Amino acid sequence: MSAAPARASGDARRAAQARARILVVDDAEALRRGIVRALEESWSDVHEAESGEAALARLADRESEPYDVVVTDMRLPGADGIAVLRAARDRDARTAVLLMTAFGSIESAVEAMRLGAFDFVQKPFDLEQLEARVARGVEHARLLREVTSLRAERAQRFAPRNVVGSSPALRSALELAQRVAPMRSTVLVTGETGTGKELIAGLVHGFSTRSNGPYVSVNCAALPETLLESELFGHERGAFTGADRTRIGRFEQANGGTLFLDEIGDMSAMTQAKLLRVLQDQEFQRLGGTRAIRTDVRIVAATHRDLEHAIREGRFREDLYFRLNVIRIHLPPLRERPDDVEALAQHFLVEFGRDLGRARRGFTPEALEAIRAHPWPGNVRELRNTIERAVLMADGDAIDAADIGLSEVAPVPLVGRSWTSALPADGLELAAVERAVVLEALQRAAFVQKDAARLLRISRRKLNYVIARLGLTHPSWRRHNGEGAGEG
Secondary structure, three states: OOHHHHHHHHHHHHHHHHOOEEEEEOOOHHHHHHHHHHHHOOOOEEEEEOOHHHHHHHHHOOOOOOOOEEEEEOOOOOOOHHHHHHHHHHHOOOOEEEEEEOOOOHHHHHHHHHOOOOEEEEOOOOHHHHHHHHHHHHHHHHHHHHHHHHHHHHHHHOOHHHOOOOOHHHHHHHHHHHHHOOOOOOEEEEOOOOOOHHHHHHHHHHOOOOOOOOEEEEEOOOOOHHHHHHHHHOEOOOOOOOOOOOEOOHHHHOOOOEEEEEOHHHOOHHHHHHHHHHHHHOEEOOEOOOOOEEOOOEEEEEEOOOHHHHHHOOOOOHHHHHHHOOEEEEOOOHHHOOHHHHHHHHHHHHHHHHHOOOOOOEEOHHHHHHHHHOOOOOHHHHHHHHHHHHHHHOOOOEEOHHHHOOOOOOOOOEEOOEEOOOOOOOOOOHHHHHHHHHHHHHHHOOOOHHHHHHHHOOOHHHHHHHHHHHOOOOOOOOEEOOEEEEOO
């Protein structure tokens, strides 16, 4: 890290601390005033109360903001420090309460810690020592407020009102997600890439009894086998080269909450076996460890693959599938719910117009016609990216068809695994059919070549050869020698 970012981070932290609200409660005026003067050197909003009753009155004032830190003597005339502690925690559970205790009152301080006190300091104490503990209390209160804010933001993101669309298939999936959320059962979300499976997983968590617990997400396709195991289960120091310290995995991080396993169909056989044990026994071992670790995690898994087909091919464990497929929620592709396409496009137009500062009045009739006609093989993700690009590139007040920039190639319609039309009487050019079929597969797979190869039931190498022969390109591919097929 460079010096400038480090200074900026430190300045931001000091600014946040300076804005902290602190209350000092002590009936000894000299000590109270000394503490206030010392704290005012670092924080600008420091208040004082000469008795427990005065502190309770300040804490009961709902017109004022809650305190970040309350420093209170344990022994006070009238209401004591425990009463102040309870009042502060009732007002805002994120307030850090620091108790000052006399010698011989340690048992009372321990009891206060059990009731939620942040820390205690024993008299006589050094003012620098007290300032350090107040600083930790301020940081603790700040972190708790950030957590609360992030949870509210996550709940807002996964709120049902943010799901745009009124098609029966989508509404059925949303209703099922809300109905099964309070249960503990494992949920399997299926659907093509880009249909919003993570959104459904977030809804399941948000409506569950675990909504205040952690929500942890792992993309099983994004990591190689050894790294995925360490990511999920953690590792002990020395478990492998480079493991210089113990690391907790996602199962421990998600304890008491929900773990979302995205693209679980790409998980290796060895990791599948370890996951099955966690689902059966609710325990696991870190890599390189021997101690069984208990966990209380609800699993929501998602995949775009046909797991039943993978079971027949021996690539996915049948027993794990049965454990995961307790409750199944299927998200239909965008091409099967055309009524939602225009509503989503309008939603993204407003969103990106606001976020990018480039508000647009709407779509031209030609743009809407292009949006409705496109098959959207990349589903909602492709539509979202398309509208974002259009908002950035458009010159006029309205989005035109040219701003949308959709391919003019009309895919050959396929149903299941067979053609829907017979050979024309005057024949056709075989090369044109091959090109149309390959383009259709690439479009459905959002131009991810390994997925297109799976749709065509050919190897990745064979598809690369066909793409190079047909001269097909796409901006997302990394090209070799400036032309031809990329890795996709």
